[in-house]
Amino acid sequence: MQIGELVGAGRTADVFALDDGRVLRRYRGGDDVTGEVAVMAYLAERGFPVPAVWPGTAAGDLVMQRLSGMTMVEALVNGVITAERAGEMLTELLRRLHAIPARLSTDPGHRILHLDFHPENVVLTPQGPMVIDWATAAEGPPGLDSAMAALILAQAALTVPTVSVVARAVLSSLLRHLDGIEEEHLEEAKGRRATNPTLSPDEVGKLDEAVSLITETVGS
Structure with missing residues (x-):
C-alpha cells in the first residue's frame, strides 16, 4: 500500500490518497477503527450509502473507497x-x-x-x-x-x-x-x-x- 498525498484533514484524522482508487483515513490518536469498519460494512450490506471500507494495517488506519464529488x-x-x-x-x-x-x-x-x-x-x-x-x-x-x-x-x-x-x-x-x-x-x-x-x-x-x-x- 503506497501512501500518497494528503487530500483531507478533520478534527481527529488525516486522509491520504492511495494508488488504487482508495484513501487512507488515519486517526492521529491511533483510535481503534474496528467498530467503525463493522458499522459501515453492516450499513452497506443493507443498502445505505456509505463508502466501501477495509481495515488498515494499524489500529488507527481505515481504508475507504475514494469518492468523487x-x-x-x-x-x-x-x-x-x-x-x-x-x-x-x-x-x-x-x-x-x-x-x-x-x-x-x-x-x-x-x-x-x-x-x-x-x-x-x-x-x-x-x-x-x-x-x-x-x-x-x-x-x-x-x-x-x-x-x-x-x-x-x-x-x-x-x-x-x-x-x-x-x-x-x-x-x-x-x-x-x-x-x-x-x-x-x-x-x-x-x-x-x-x-x-x-x-x-x-x-x-x-x-x-x-x-x-x-x-x-x-x-x-
Missing part, C-alpha cells in the same frame, strides 16, 4: 444545491438510516446513530449522496440523532461566520422536514456536545444559544 457544504457555498434541498436530503438520509435495525442492541426502538451528521459528512457523488465519518456511531433512539444533527447546524450558524447564513437556512429546512425534536433528545445531544473534546471553548459556550435557536426556529 463535492461535500454538501461545498455544494451549498458554490450554489450547486439550495439550503431547502440540503435540509430535505439530510432528513431523507436520516430516515433511511433509522429504518435499518440496530446491529447489536436488542431494544426494538434502537437504531444505528451517526451522531456527527452534518453537511461536511455528506459527499454528493454522481451516484448520489454518500455519508462518511462514522467514528462516533452508536445505537439508541433515532430522535437523538436528529437532535444532534440540528444542534451541530445551530452551532455552525453561531460560531462559523463563513457559513452562518447557509447553516441557518439548512437548519430551518431540516426542522421543517423532520417529524419534530423531543426536548429530552435535544438535552442529551447538548450534554454529549459539551463533553466532546474536539470542540473549542467558543463552540461549547454557544450550546445554550444553539438550543434556543433550534426551539425558536421550530416555533417560527
